[in-house]
Structures are given as structure tokens and as C-alpha cells.
Amino acid sequence: MNLMTVEQISKFYGEKRIFENLSFGIETGDKIGVIGINGTGKSTLLKAIAGIEEVDRGKISRMRELKTAYLPQTPLFERDECAIDYVLRTCAITDVTGESEAKTILTKIGIDDIYARCSELSGGQRKKIAIAAALIAPVDLLILDEPTNHIDTETISFMEGMLKKTAKALLLVTHDRYFLDRVVNKTLELDGGRLYVYHGNYSQFLELKAQREDLEAANERKRQSFLRRELEWVKRGAKARTTKQKARLDRFEKVSMQQSPLKKQEVQLTGLSSRLGRKTIELRNVSKDYDGKIVIKDFGYTVLKGDRIGIIGPNGSGKTTLLNIISGKTAPSSGSVEVGETVKIGFFSQESNDLDREQRVIDYIKETGSYIDTSEGKLSATKLLERFLFTDDMQYSPIGKLSGGEKRRLFLMKVLMSAPNILLLDEPTNDLDIETLRILEEYLEGFDGAVITVSHDRYFLDRTAQRIFSFEGEGKIKQYEGGYYAFEEARQEPVKEKSIKETVKRENTHQPRMSYKDKKEYESIESEITAIEEKIAAIDDEMRTCATNYSALTELTNEKEQLEKELEQKTERWLYLEELAQSFL
Known part of the structure; x- marks a missing residue:
């Protein structure tokens, strides 16, 4: 069923084109990811769809009585x-059942004190509360702008699971590639003001985009070949006397007026790292507490020259504090930090939001220097800005006119310009587009120094980290070898070992007897499971036949969810009875 149709919409800010003539539809069951480089209008598009911002041209047609919920970045x-x-207000919940569901979702998402004032919580905790409200909002279409920013990996995994199961349509912007792979089934790419639609998740998008670009390149080669041939014919003195000659000239004019494929915009990261001596940074028995709360306890480590370290943990656990201690911004409560004489730290912190909004982009960069040494020789500040996709107009505009992602890109540029040999990256993936992240990952692979990263982005950590420091509560930091995937596997090992021990223990103790009631239930439960599965299949068939009947579709969806819950309970019970039956064989 069609929820919304977007027809030829355009948006401009002054003379700057954000996007132009975009058209697409949103159907029931769509889970759409929007991607594109910073400044292409992703957030603006979401606001237009949510009805928060007007478009300059075009039309957005919504289903009658369509209910939407919008989660902004902040x-x-x-x-x-x-x-x-907050959850009760934004979801318009007034009944006891709804309030109970709100309390449950807040607890599951990691809000221990549901009566805590939001103003006293961290940015990550406030984001969790807003996500909880979005997840249970009684709507048809959920619109999320960078939902994974500023939250921990456990919350992201929980949100993934909820969004995969929901019957709501979904439209979201995110840089998290694992999230896009696991949640979305359609991808919209904004590129140069144009919109490209791909059916599939992020991995499928990459394949389809490569195919599209190959086809466009092949067509452009044919066009250029045709133009060269026809141009030679024109130069030989062809005259438009006959109908045939006139038609050929008209065709030449028409093909020559066609637009070439847009040249791919790509950030070019460049810079120099300073020589790093034998002594780097050594942390000895470092501890840190705030008002009696221990966030780091007795931590020691010596940074190695080629280290690639990822730091993970829940919101507010102390990850940024550790980076601040390493950089010298924060003193430890006890212990010491020794820094080698040749160490030059580049700290890509989360402070890009604190840039002077009135300062011009070019002046901000020239604070470091008008000319910058790079591996390719000296480059002017203007040329370097161009490589970071800042046009002439943008360079002489105030920083306040940049998007959040463009500010982060500008800040990253300045950090790399300082020729660091140890890079500290605090949530580097927040607000940066996927294309820039890919190029940053490649840059870090060849970086001749140490890189220490705090990040919730699992894909980024798998690409850039070879060692994980995990904050595990009460100030304890545990070290794991490998990237995020290896960390996840290692963390599961104690659970597996415990499970094996418990199994052995159960085998060596008295087994529970299978009662007469259990036996009768065991005999009939498989047919009951089959009957439920048949009902679900019948509902699926019925949903396809009444795709345009919104009220009927809602009833069928609710009925299907209840049956799926019942099926899950029956299956768990069958597994238990099966194990019980096998023990008597």
C-alpha cells in the first residue's frame, strides 16, 4: 500500500541548490536508507517528508490520516x-498499558532511572530516550535522522532488532554500514542534486551502484565516439539541404546537448605525519573518578608506534575521559602519564560544534598556515580545501552556513594538517558521510603512527582497529585482540564455557521426570505448531490480496504478530519437552 508519493520536489537555500526534481514512493513494508556525501540535503529531505520543512517546488502526497514520527539528530x-x-508526551500515551510499555522500552534501552531529569543526563542518554519514544510510537512511518550517533553499540544492536521486526515503514539517514545492511531493504542515494533508487540493503546498493556507473561510463564512451565521428562529418562541409542531412545534423545537436555523467565528488585526504621516536605515551596505574564515581581504575598501557586501538563501552562509561587523559586535557586522579619528546598528538574530538560560526572557512584553516606541507609538496590552504570538497563559495562563507557533517570534515582537515604522529579520534564517524569514512579508513591504513579511536561504529572498528579496549563497569578496562567482530566472538566464549559446565552439571544430577500431562502435550504440540504456521501463511496470502485496504491490513498485521509470539512460545516449549523425552531414551 502506498503511504507517500514524492513528485519532482526541489529545495534551494538562496542560490544554492540542495536537491532538484526528486521523485520516489514509500510503500508499506519499505525500510529505506538515504545516503550521500555531507551537504547533499539528506537531513533536509527527511524534514520535508516529515512535514517540518517546505519544499520550493514539487508535490508530496500522503495517505489519508498517515501517522509519522520524526527523530532529529538532536x-x-x-x-x-x-x-x-518525554516518552508519554511524544507518543501521546494516556493508558496504563501504554505507560507500562514505555517503562519497559526505557529499561531495555539502558535508562536505569526513568524519572531522571533529561537536562541532567548525557547527550547519549537523551538520545536513547528519544529512540525509545520513536520505537513505540503508534505510527505508520518512522523517520530517523542519524539514530546511531552518540549511542553505544549495545543500544544500536537492540535498535536493529526492534526495527527489523517492526511493521512500520522506515526512512532513515545513517553512516552505520552494518546497520544499513541489517535493517534496510531499499536505498536512496543523493548525488549532485539527483536521486538514485536501489532495491536492497547497503551491500546490494554497492553492487547495483557499480553496475550503474559502469553502464553510464559505457554509454558516455559511445556518445563521445559518435560525437567525434559526426563532428568530422560536419567539418567536411555537410550542408542541411536534404531531409536526410538535416535529420543527421539535428541528431548531432541533440546528442551533443546531453549531459555527461556527473564527476564523482571524493574527498582527497592528504597530510604528513611527524617522526615518532622510541618513547611514545605510557600510562601507569591511571585512575579517574568524578565525585566518588570511579570511571577508570588502575589502568596501564604503553602506546606502540603502529598501534590501532578501538575503545568501546556504554554511554558515560569514561571513553572520552581516557582520550582526554592521554592527550593531557584531563589530569588523572592518581597514576601518571609520560609522553615522549617526539610525540605530536592530533585530537579529532567532538568539539567541532564549538567552532566560531562567524569565522570564514578559509580563515579557520589559515590559522594553521597559508601553505601546508604534504606528501606531494606544499599545497595552499585554498587547494587543500578543494580536496576536502569545499568550493570557492564555501571557503569564503562563515562556518555557521556549513552542515554538521561539513563542519566535522573541516575540523578533520585541520587536525591532519598539523602533521600528527599519534591520532586520537573521538567518535570520528558521527556526522561524516559514508564516502568520507571509506577514504578516512584507507588513509588510516597507511598512517605512519598510532591511532586510538573511540567509536560506536562497528564497521569502522573492524576496518581500523587491531586491539579493543572495552569499558566493563566499575572502572575496569579489558583488552581484546582484533577488531569489533573478534571482540564479540571473544566475549561469547565465557558464555559458551559456562553453558558447557551447566550441561555437564545437569547430566550428573537427577533429571526431572516427564509427567503424564507432559507426555500428552508432547504428542500434540507439533501439530499445534504446524497449525499456527498455516494460519500465518494464510494471513500473508490475505495481506497480499487486500494491500489497498488500510484498516484490514492493520488488523491482519496485529493478528500475525500475536500468532508469531504464540509460535515462539510453543517452539520453546517443544524444545524443552523434546529434551525431556530424549533423556528417557
Whole structure:
């Protein structure tokens, strides 16, 4: 069923074109990811779809009584509002059942005190509260702008699971490639003001985009070959006397006016790293507490020259504090940090939001120097800005006119210009587009120094980290070898070992007897499971036949969800009875 149709919409800010003539539809069951480089209008498009921002041209047609929920990058909270009150207000919940569901989702997402004032919580905690509200909002279409920013990996995994199961349509912008792979089934790419639609997740998008670009390149080669041939014919003095000659000239004019494929915009990361001596950074028995709360306890480590370290942990656990201690911004409560004489730290912190909005882009970069040494020789600040996709107009505009992602890219450029030999990256993937992240990952592979990264982006950590420091509560930091995937596997090992021990223990103790009631249930439960599966299949068939009947579709969806829950319970019970039956064989 069609929820929304977008027809030929365009948006401009002054003379700057954000996007032009975009058309697409949103159907029931669509889970759409929007991607594109920073500044292409992804957030603006989401606001237009949500009805928050008007478009300059075109039309957006919505299904009658369509209900939508919009999660901005930075959610707003009312003064003195607590977590549970925010969810109840934004979801318009007034009944006891709804309130119970709101409390449950807040607890599951990691909000321990649901009556805590939002103003007193960290940015990550506030983002979790807003996500909880979005997940249970009674809507047809959920619109999420960078939902994975500023939250920990456990919350992202929980959100993934919820969004994969939901019957709501979904439209989201995110840089998290694992998230896009696991949640979306359609991808919209904004590129040079144009929109390209791909059916599939992120991996499928990459394949389809490569095919599209290959086809466009082949067609352009044919066009150029035709133009060269026809141009030679024109130069030989062809005259438009006959109908045939006139038609050929018209065709030449028409083909020559066709637009070439847009040249791919790509950030070119360049810079120099300084020589790093034998002594780097050594942390000895470092501890840190705030008002009696221990965030780091007795931590020691010596940074190696080629280290690639990823730091993970829940929001507020102390990850950024550790980077601040390493950089010298924060003193430890106890212990010491020794820094070698040749160490030059480049700290890509989360402070890009604190840039002077009135300062011009070019002046901000020239604070480091008008000419910068790179591996290719000296480059002017203007030329370097061009490589980071800042046009002439943007270079002489105030920083306040840049998008959030463009500010982050500008800040990254300045950090790399300082020729560091140890890079500290605090949530580097926040607000950066996927294309820039890919190029940053390649840059870090060849970086001749140490890289220490705090990140919630699992894909980025798998690409850039060879060692993981995990904050595991009460100030404890545990070291794991490998990237994020290896960390996940290693973390599961104790669970597996415990499971084996428990199994052995159960085998050596008295087994529970299978009662007469259990036996009767065991005999019939398989047929009951089959009957439920048949009902679900019948509902699926019925949903396809009444795709345009919204009320009927809603009832069928609710009925299907109940049956799936019942099926899960029956299956778990069957597994238990099967194990019980096998023990008597």
C-alpha cells in the first residue's frame, strides 16, 4: 500500500541548490536508507517528508490520516522533563498499558532511572530516550535522522532488532554500514542534486551502484565516439539541404546537448605525519573518578608506534575521559602519564560544534598556515580545501552556513594538517558521510603512527582497529585482540564455557521426570505448531490480496504478530519437552 508519493520536489537555500526534481514512493513494508556525501540535503529531505520543512517546488502526497514520527539528530526536551514523561508526551500515551510499555522500552534501552531529569543526563542518554519514544510510537512511518550517533553499540544492536521486526515503514539517514545492511531493504542515494533508487540493503546498493556507473561510463564512451565521428562529418562541409542531412545534423545537436555523467565528488585526504621516536605515551596505574564515581581504575598501557586501538563501552562509561587523559586535557586522579619528546598528538574530538560560526572557512584553516606541507609538496590552504570538497563559495562563507557533517570534515582537515604522529579520534564517524569514512579508513591504513579511536561504529572498528579496549563497569578496562567482530566472538566464549559446565552439571544430577500431562502435550504440540504456521501463511496470502485496504491490513498485521509470539512460545516449549523425552531414551 502506498503511504507517500514524492513528485519532482526541489529545495534551494538562496542560490544554492540542495536537491532538484526528486521523485520516489514509500510503500508499506519499505525500510529505506538515504545516503550521500555531507551537504547533499539528506537531513533536509527527511524534514520535508516529515512535514517540518517546505519544499520550493514539487508535490508530496500522503495517505489519508498517515501517522509519522520524526527523530532529529538532536532531540529537544521540555524544561524539567523526565525520561518517562518525554516518552508519554511524544507518543501521546494516556493508558496504563501504554505507560507500562514505555517503562519497559526505557529499561531495555539502558535508562536505569526513568524519572531522571533529561537536562541532567548525557547527550547519549537523551538520545536513547528519544529512540525509545520513536520505537513505540503508534505510527505508520518512522523517520530517523542519524539514530546511531552518540549511542553505544549495545543500544544500536537492540535498535536493529526492534526495527527489523517492526511493521512500520522506515526512512532513515545513517553512516552505520552494518546497520544499513541489517535493517534496510531499499536505498536512496543523493548525488549532485539527483536521486538514485536501489532495491536492497547497503551491500546490494554497492553492487547495483557499480553496475550503474559502469553502464553510464559505457554509454558516455559511445556518445563521445559518435560525437567525434559526426563532428568530422560536419567539418567536411555537410550542408542541411536534404531531409536526410538535416535529420543527421539535428541528431548531432541533440546528442551533443546531453549531459555527461556527473564527476564523482571524493574527498582527497592528504597530510604528513611527524617522526615518532622510541618513547611514545605510557600510562601507569591511571585512575579517574568524578565525585566518588570511579570511571577508570588502575589502568596501564604503553602506546606502540603502529598501534590501532578501538575503545568501546556504554554511554558515560569514561571513553572520552581516557582520550582526554592521554592527550593531557584531563589530569588523572592518581597514576601518571609520560609522553615522549617526539610525540605530536592530533585530537579529532567532538568539539567541532564549538567552532566560531562567524569565522570564514578559509580563515579557520589559515590559522594553521597559508601553505601546508604534504606528501606531494606544499599545497595552499585554498587547494587543500578543494580536496576536502569545499568550493570557492564555501571557503569564503562563515562556518555557521556549513552542515554538521561539513563542519566535522573541516575540523578533520585541520587536525591532519598539523602533521600528527599519534591520532586520537573521538567518535570520528558521527556526522561524516559514508564516502568520507571509506577514504578516512584507507588513509588510516597507511598512517605512519598510532591511532586510538573511540567509536560506536562497528564497521569502522573492524576496518581500523587491531586491539579493543572495552569499558566493563566499575572502572575496569579489558583488552581484546582484533577488531569489533573478534571482540564479540571473544566475549561469547565465557558464555559458551559456562553453558558447557551447566550441561555437564545437569547430566550428573537427577533429571526431572516427564509427567503424564507432559507426555500428552508432547504428542500434540507439533501439530499445534504446524497449525499456527498455516494460519500465518494464510494471513500473508490475505495481506497480499487486500494491500489497498488500510484498516484490514492493520488488523491482519496485529493478528500475525500475536500468532508469531504464540509460535515462539510453543517452539520453546517443544524444545524443552523434546529434551525431556530424549533423556528417557
